[in-house]
Amino acid sequence: MKFQSTRQQVTSSGLTVYNDGFGMVKEKRMVPENKAVTDIQFLDVASEIEADSVLIEGLQVLEKTYSTNFISKEKLLDWYIGQVITVNNAELGEAIKVRLLSTSGNIIVEQLDTGEITIDPIGQLILPSLPEGLLMRPTLVCKIVAVETATEVGISYLTKGLKWQANYVAEIRGSYLNLTSWIQLSNDSGIDFFESRLKLTSGNVNRYKEAHPLHAQARLFAATEEQESFFEEHTFEDYHMYSMARPVTILQDQTKQIRLMKIQGVDFRKVYKVESGSQQAEVRVEFYNNVDNKLGVPLPKGIVKVYEQDSNDEMEFIGEDAMTHKTNQQKVSLAIGKAFDISSESREKKRSRSGHFDYVTYVYELQNKKSESVRIEVTHQVFEQIWQMESSSHDYELKQSNKLEFRVHLAAGKKVEVEFTYKVDRRTEEQIQ
Structure with a gap:
């Protein structure tokens, strides 16, 4: 007997997104007691799932299969090659029984009553009932030992199509600057995520070696009048993780920006650099990532756009540069342009x-x-x-x-x-x- 587990059975959802364009989905789903169930179909999973990454807790799983055998026009027609289907011509008010011979390039059918061959018959194709095993959406199928009691099952897997990057806005106001960081999150995994716990991992994870256990120790950004944080920063092994304090919803094909932090009153300096061959000096904005400068937090890599307040108190764009990962005590140096004078x-x-x-x-x-x-x-x-x-x-x-x-x-x-x-x-x- 089969049981279909859908989004309606999800009791909690978590999402960890890595710098390298993939993510880890973590769900809890309720599976009701049913001693006759030997197969569970977990629906509403990402179409970009990495099948060999699936972890299931709470069930005795004997076999796992990720099915990509989804319904499509091409698959349905291929399924019925050699079988009898109906062509309904509404304009003529007739329905003709034909045998489907080929779907390669053109639809070729044989009329049952005359034996004539027709290419691309005019009318609506009406097919028999849905074939066994053809699914409507991505599905993870598990053969299991029968469920004795209602169980909350943990399902985790890696999926492609999830990515994040940090974007920064630096506002120069006189002798100090304000730094605001935004997280840009994109979802092309083939599934919607609703009210999910969000974690972002900063660093390059080696995908070819056995992963080591990740022991996280949470440390909240120090919140002061000058510094406002919207994520908790965790450290584990050789990576940094940022956990969002509230759940996030991100749909398929959606990109959204979430504020990571806002830090005010950062001391900086503007320096001009020249080297052999330079005709104009390069303009750089530099500041130190340390506690004394109201920072001292891991800053993930990203693009920094720099604005400066002019004599009319209006903010004007003066340049941008890419910033690599910056740990505590490191200097941030941003090339923003060439000095005209x-x-x-x-x-x-x-x-x-x-x-x-x-x-x-x-x-x-x-x-x-x-x-x-x-x-x-x-x-x-x-x-x-x-x-x-x-x-x-x-x-x-x-x-x-x-x-x-x-x-x-x-x-x-x-x-x-x-x-x-x-x-x-x-x-x-x-x-x-």
Whole structure:
């Protein structure tokens, strides 16, 4: 005996969506007592289900089958090839019995009374009753040991077609910015989700190795006047999870945005960066993700759109950039455009040889046409392997073994040259080559 479990038997629903375009569906369904039941058809499951991922708790399952044998015009016609069907021509007021011969490209039938062959007969095709085993929607079929008592059954599975991403809006207001994060959730799984608990996992899950148990420890975002959170953040293993405080409904083919958090009064700085070959300075907005800066929470990757308040107190769009996952204590640096009034010219000014040393002089000519002073960070890469600085017009920081960074404060309307000389041991370079 078969029992069909539909959405009406669902007592609770949960949904975990991963960064990589898939999700995990978790449901509880009531199965009534019936000792004669040996097969349960779980209807209303995702059409993009990964059949080998199904977990069922509360039943002794002997066999699982995911059926994609759904009703369609093509499948119905194929099913009745060789059988007798009816062609009803309403205009002529007649119904003719014919044998269905083929459905490949054209519908070909044989008239029973004359034996004549007709291609694409005119009229409505009337088929016999629905064939056994042909289903109307995606179905998970389980052969089970008979149910002795009414049972709440847990069903979990992975499905493609679910994805989420974070989007951010940064509003610069004077010396601070407000950061609002939105979650964009999309559903192409082939099923609607109603009033489901929502969790979002940030990080890349390896789909090819055996998963380790995920032990979650919830930590609520610190809610203050400056910071408002709409999700709980969990940490487990090497991932971060965000749990929505209220259930969510998302239908098939639907995309919706849900606010993740809103943080006010974040300290930031606007810096200008140039490198070899730059003609205009790159504009960057930077801030630190730490508690002292009203943050200190895991920020999932996403696109950050930046707006700034102008002299008329109106917000204007000034650029956007992609942000990678940022953990606590990390710096967020967003490239938002090129500075029209800050120019740069760079060149190798001189190269000379003395003994077995090459002496290389490089210069950056910077100009600030703005009406305010700016901070410019000049990044220069030394391509030689072994080198040593001889002289420099400005202080610098060695970021990597071959990367220098000069920090220049340039007053309004001023020009400056950043010049430095380094020497290269040619003997060492020739040995490396």
